[in-house]
Amino acid sequence: MANFDGMTALVTGGSRGIGFAVAKRLIADGAKVALVSTKLEGVVAAASQLGENAKGYACDVSSYDDVQALVAAVLADFGKxxxxxxxxxxxxxxxxxxxxxxxxxxxxxxxxxxxxxxCKAVMRPMMKARFGRIINISSVVGLCGNPGQTNYAAAKAGLIGFTKSLAREIASRNITVNAVAPGLVETDMSGALPEEARNAFIQQVPLARAGKPEDIAGAVAFLAGPDASYITGHVICVDGGMCMV
Ligand SMILES: NC(=O)c1ccc[n+]([C@@H]2O[C@H](COP(=O)([O-])OP(=O)(O)OC[C@H]3O[C@@H](n4cnc5c(N)ncnc54)[C@H](O)[C@@H]3O)[C@@H](O)[C@H]2O)c1
Known part of the structure; x- marks a missing residue:
């Protein structure tokens, strides 16, 4: 039996890159996955590549009301x-x-x-079910900082504080909350970096290469799976050793 048989996952930013790799991995391990992205066409196309256990939804996660509606739609479609x-x-x-x-x-x-x-939208149903696995994708930039990214570093560091606080709030309901902090990973996002900045990043990586989206998906599957049931409020750096904190 695969780890996630009978389970449903909601993956935001699932149309490409790391989110798509995460969705693919969770489906391979038995889950049904709701993929979310801002543009319906892209996310529906991505879901169709993953087969009948994937469904695409359009939603801008920055909108409170749209996320409430999204979660209601996913619960209506998948039940949990x-x-x-x-x-x-x-x-x-x-x-x-x-x-x-x-x-x-x-x-x-x-x-x-x-x-x-x-998290606000899924918390109540997860608490009622007395089960939940929340994994937030942060970044090593949130731990180490990076010039030119004060906004991004603040958001990703904030996400780590959010992860730890929420983990403490809902652990008693058997809901774990953890973060993964990727280093440089080959996706459209990192593809926008100038060659010079990319090379400078890789020079700081002991394993001397950029990560693949599948490297991050493996850590997410671990944190969502049964082997991580006693882990909450933690940050796993998946960064080739770049940021050893
Ligand atoms: N690629 C890297 O090197 C790297 C490193 C560290 C952390 N990360 C983090 O990993 C995550 C995924 O990054 P990626 O490299 O796959 O990026 P990407 O740009 O390839 O994909 C981002 C995804 O998020 C979706 N998205 C963007 N804005 C959205 C919104 N408002 N509402 C809903 N969906 C939205 C996009 O449609 C897309 O599906 C991000 O949180 C990123 O900060 C990436």
């Missing part, structure tokens, strides 16, 4: 949500000197408030 993976994220990089208020607000709204919105 056992696993929530808060993976949707964006960057709007700039030195603070040049960063606009819009760049700051948008990155915080998607990367941090998005997780507040989804």
């Amino acid at each position: 949500i056992d696993i929530l993976v808060n993976n949707a994220g964006i960057t709007r990089d700039d030195l603070l000197m040049r960063m606009s208020e819009e760049e700051w607000d948008r990155v915080l709204a998607v990367n941090l408030k998005g997780s507040f919105n989804t």
Whole structure:
């Protein structure tokens, strides 16, 4: 029996990159997965690649009301949500000197408030079921900082504080809340980095390569699975050894 037989997962930002790899892995391990992205066409196409156990939904995770409606729709379709993976994220990089208020607000709204919105919406049904696995995708940047990413680092560090506090709030209901902090991973997001910045990043990685989305998916599957049932409030860095904290 696969780890996630009979379980449903909601994966935000599931249309590509890390979120898509996570959805693929959870389905391979037996789960049904609701994939969420801002654009319906892309997420439906991604879900169709994953077969009958995947369904795509359009939702901007930064909108409280839209996330409430999303979770209601997923519960209507699947009956329950056992696993929530808060993976949707964006960057709007700039030195603070040049960063606009819009760049700051948008990155915080998607990367941090998005997780507040989804957790608020799934908490009640998870508490009622006395089971839940919440995995927040942070970043090593939230632990170590990075010039040009004050907004992103603040959001990802905030997500770690959020993870630890929520873990303490709902542990008694058998809901674990953990974070994964990826280093540099080959996706569209990291593809936007200039070659020079990318090479500088890789020079700091003891394993001397960028990660693959599947490397992150493995850590998420571990935290969602039975071998991690006694782990909550933790951050696993999946970064080739870049940020040893
Ligand atoms: N790629 C990396 O090197 C790296 C490193 C550390 C952390 N991360 C984090 O991993 C996560 C996934 O990153 P990725 O590299 O796969 O990015 P990506 O840009 O390839 O994919 C991001 C996904 O999030 C979705 N998304 C964006 N804004 C959204 C919104 N408002 N509402 C719903 N969905 C939204 C996109 O549609 C897409 O599906 C992000 O949280 C990112 O910050 C990535």
